[in-house]
Amino acid sequence: MMVVRPIQANDHEALRDLARKTGPGFTSLQDNDEQVAAKLEAGLAAFLPGGIPAEALYLFVMEETDTGEVVGICGIEAAVGLSEPWYIYRVGTLVHASRELNVYNQINTLTITNDHTGYSELCTLFLTPEARHNKQGSLLSKSRFLFMAEFPQRFNEHLIAEMRGYSDVNGISPFWEGLGRHFFSLDFAEADKISSMSKVFIAELMPKNTIYTNLLSQDAQDAIGKTHEATTPARRLLENEGMRYTGYVDIFDGGPTLEARVNDIRAIQESQYVKIHIADIASDGELYMISTTEFSQFRCCMSPLMRAGKNLITVTPDVAAALNIIEGTTVRIVAMSSGRRF
The missing domain is CATH 2.40.40.20 (Barwin-like endoglucanases)
Incomplete structure (x- = not known):
């Protein structure tokens, strides 16, 4: 039987093994010893006795009770953007019009913002391919809602979930190639890896001005708000629970961010x-x-x-x-x- 439980100190090797399987674009758990160690430390600290911290990473693993094998992980950030800035693009529209020339153009834009500062975030959802059956992915994801229902004082009233953005079979993100690479001069995988450890360089290198998306390649435009194939089932699951895309996308791969009020989540309500x-x-x-x-x-x-x-x-x-x-x-x-x- 599968059970979801808080991460424990003796889960280090299992967590390291899961990190080797996530692949490019999975920012929150990468094949990196330092990140895995920091992730485990933060997950253990969240469950220590004491007061309610403003920032905490609640990490859970899915374990097969018969064998003790850990086959998946999921997490909840109590609040994002408090100690480090939380960057995200807001998708907007600008109108360029001239009656004299009979021209009226609606142009999509990207503006970097910190609009979700303080929101709670669903994060780090990964299940090994061998375990993706019998609704086990649903259990792993939705178990977080029951934890939030039980301990609402630990979370913000607003909840977000960043969906992994589209990349091709070679792990190349067209959104990154069309935008981010021009400012960072890094491959997508390398920039994503660095961002998982520190976001300081984002503020240093990212353009501060509004970006007109019609100046990007068509492939990059098409990737805005598009979910990675492997993440599409997770997106549908969250949408069925009441979360919605409201026009915010990841600054690296253009993946959509879903939002909801915590009390509007179906599993919490019912x-x-x-x-x-x-x-x-x-x-x-x-x-x-x-x-x-x-x-x-x-x-x-x-x-x-x-x-x-x-x-x-x-x-x-x-x-x-x-x-x-x-x-x-x-x-x-x-x-x-x-x-x-x-």
Whole structure:
């Protein structure tokens, strides 16, 4: 059974292995020893006891309980742009018109902004190809919503998610080739790698003025707001939960940023508390996510449920073991798909 849990110190090798598999354009987890070590350190610090930090990186891994193998990772940044500036392009429109010449042109523009400063961010979602089946990607991604529902005081009321932008089979980003390369004189993969460790050079080299997109190559224009093929399922999943593209794109690959108010997220709105009864039951029917209410011991899995009474559900011993819960424990549940309530 797959369970999502907070990252632990002994997950270092598993995290390093996942980083080798992410590929170019996956800024938040790259094949880099220094970044992986810093990521693990930040993830462990987020779950230390004490007050609520303004900035924290809550990292979770997906583990196969039978083998102990870690097959995926996901995260939530409590707030972006507080200690380091958060840069993003806002896609806009300018009109150039002349009645005298009978000319009216609408021109798309890109303006660098810090509009999302302080927002919480869904980040670092990666599942190994071998594990991408049986809704395990949905569990890994959506488990974060149950954590946010349980601990809302740790997050901003607004949530964003940067989607990996389009690149070709050779890992080349047409948006970067058409724009960023002219100012950075670096290959996309190298610039992306550096940005994952420090964003100071972005402020130093990025153009401050509004960019007219019609001056870019057609390939670069077409890539604005376009999602990488491998990330398209993740985008659809988040859109089904209520997140929307509102005209902001990544400054490196032009990938879209999705936004929502936290309380408008479907899984957060529809989640509810129930108590647990443990018994052997038939494992079929509608899938639900089930999460615990403990902070540092948070765990989330998915399973069919059976009603055992008002606000009481029956789960199998395997589910109870995966969640480390006992008879009568209070948990949070929500249907994996929209439009269904227990």
